[in-house]
Amino acid sequence: MKPFLLLCWLCLFAGIFPAAACSILYYIDTQTGKIYAVNNEDYWYDVNPYIKILPHKDNQLARLWYGWNDRAQGGVNEAGLFFDGATTPLEQRIKGYRNPSGNLGDEILARCRTVEEALALLEEKKVALTDGHMLLGDRFGHATVVEWVDGKRNLINIKDNVLMATNFLLTDKEKGNYPCPRYAAMEAAVKQLQAGGKPVGLKEVGNIAARAVQPKAMGPHHREYGTLYSSFINITDMEFVLVYKLDNSKLTKLDLKAEFTKATEQTIRLQ
Numbered sequence: 001m002k003p004f005l006l007l008c009w010l011c012l013f014a015g016i017f018p019a020a021a022c023s024i025l026y027y028i029d030t031q032t033g034k035i036y037a038v039n040n041e042d043y044w045y046d047v048n049p050y051i052k053i054l055p056h057k058d059n060q061l062a063r064l065w066y067g068w069n070d071r072a073q074g075g076v077n078e079a080g081l082f083f084d085g086a087t088t089p090l091e092q093r094i095k096g097y098r099n100p101s102g103n104l105g106d107e108i109l110a111r112c113r114t115v116e117e118a119l120a121l122l123e124e125k126k127v128a129l130t131d132g133h134m135l136l137g138d139r140f141g142h143a144t145v146v147e148w149v150d151g152k153r154n155l156i157n158i159k160d161n162v163l164m165a166t167n168f169l170l171t172d173k174e175k176g177n178y179p180c181p182r183y184a185a186m187e188a189a190v191k192q193l194q195a196g197g198k199p200v201g202l203k204e205v206g207n208i209a210a211r212a213v214q215p216k217a218m219g220p221h222h223r224e225y226g227t228l229y230s231s232f233i234n235i236t237d238m239e240f241v242l243v244y245k246l247d248n249s250k251l252t253k254l255d256l257k258a259e260f261t262k263a264t265e266q267t268i269r270l271q
Contacts, residue, residue, distance in 0.1 A: 021167055021180050021213040022086040024074075026062025027190070028161040031199040033156040033235040037082040039074050041066070041231070045216065045224040049258060051242065051252065051268040053259050054110070062260035063109035064124040064240060072105025078260045079113035080235045081097045088169050089176040093131055094151055095126035115142040119155075122146065127152065129241045135165045140233050162190050166212070182212035202239060206232040213246060229270060250255055 021042040021203045023081040027036050035216035041049075049068045056062040056078060064076030074084030083105060104127065112118040122128075128148040143158040145165050154171040156163070164186055168178035189208040193200060193206075209230060232241040238256035252268060259266070 021214060022084075022183070023186060023209060024084045024086060024135045024165045025186060025190075025205070025209050026143045027081070027205050028141055028158075028159065029200050030161055030194075031197075032090045032232065035080075035137070035139060035141060036202060036205040037076070037084070037233045037235055038108065038206050038234075039084045039231045040209055040213050041073055042214045042227045043225060043228045044219070045226065045228065045245065047228070047245075049270045051266075051270070052106075052142075053254075053262070053266040053268070055262075055263050055265065056260065060110040061113070063106070063255060064259065065105055066229065066242065067105070067110060071103055071118075072109065073107060074231065075109050076233050076240070076256070077109040077113075078238075078256075080238075081109065081112055081114060081118060082109055082233060082235060083089045083118065084231075085129075085133055085134045087169050088129075088147065088166050088167055088271050089131075091130050091175075093130050093148060094128040094148055094152070097126045097148070099130055100125070100127050114138045114140065117119070119144070119146065133165060133169065133230055135163060137163065137235070147171060149175070161194075164190075167222060171214070185211040190254070202232050202234045202241065206241070211217060215246065243269070 023040045025038045047068045051066050053064045061077045063077035063080055063081055065072035067073035076082045091197050108118050108121060113122055115138050118136045133145055133147035135145045141165045145156040147154050147169055149169055156170045166180045166183045169175050185210050189211050213227040216224055219225045227246050230243045240254040240256050242252045244250040
């Protein structure tokens with residue numbers, strides 16, 4: 001695999017966005033049918049993130065997720081179900097629903113094989129985020145962003161083989177964080193890539209998300225923030241790459257088909 005080219009976009013959005021910004025892309029290559037998912041996790045640099053790999057056992061699917069403090073921020077499982085999330089403007093709580101408790105992301109990946117099963121699990125647990133939305137995508141080409149706005153659940157399904165999310169509500173852009181230059185930059189890159197009419201790989205799709213990274217900046221109380229890590233997943237071939245703090249020398253590359261056959265749990269500390 002060729003190196004990722006994250007560093008070439010480092011100055012594009014300097015000093016514009018808060019630490020909680022994120023960007024997510026699910027992409028189907030029409031030439032090969034292969035499916036890719038990429039994410040920039042933008043957050044404070046003083047957390048201690050890691051990759052967790054859990055084996056298939058006790059009716060739970062093998063899975064990989066990344067995050068910190070015993071919370072999966074995103075990941076993929078052996079069935080090819082992917083999820084990630086991003087913060088959005090605050091909404092009122094929907095009656096009878098709640099924000100998640102425990103490690104919801106791990107539970108989704110452990111129990112669900114498809115987008116439909118993941119959505120059913122959210123309903124079963126009566127989860128409705130008040131400050132975020134989730135992008136769910138599977139190996140069958142089904143993908144949706146689920147968000148909860150004005151007392152109801154909204155689903156934004158994949159269109160023209162691409163689905164993206166940043167930090168505005170796709171079903172109510174007037175709520176805030178829109179227009180989003182990061183979303184616009186990725187959208188322009190997608191159009192350029194599709195216009196080329198050539199098969200693409202994980203590197204090319206990953207470089208779409210590279211247009212939306214945040215360079216390191218200083219926030220309140222001298223806390224550094226920026227793109228904490230960028231994850232790149234070839235869902236079809238089960239390839240996984242993660243770049244830590246926009247440093248291509250801090251790259252983790254995994255063959256998930258091999259990792260998911262292992263019998264023991266693994267934790268990979270990012271540093």
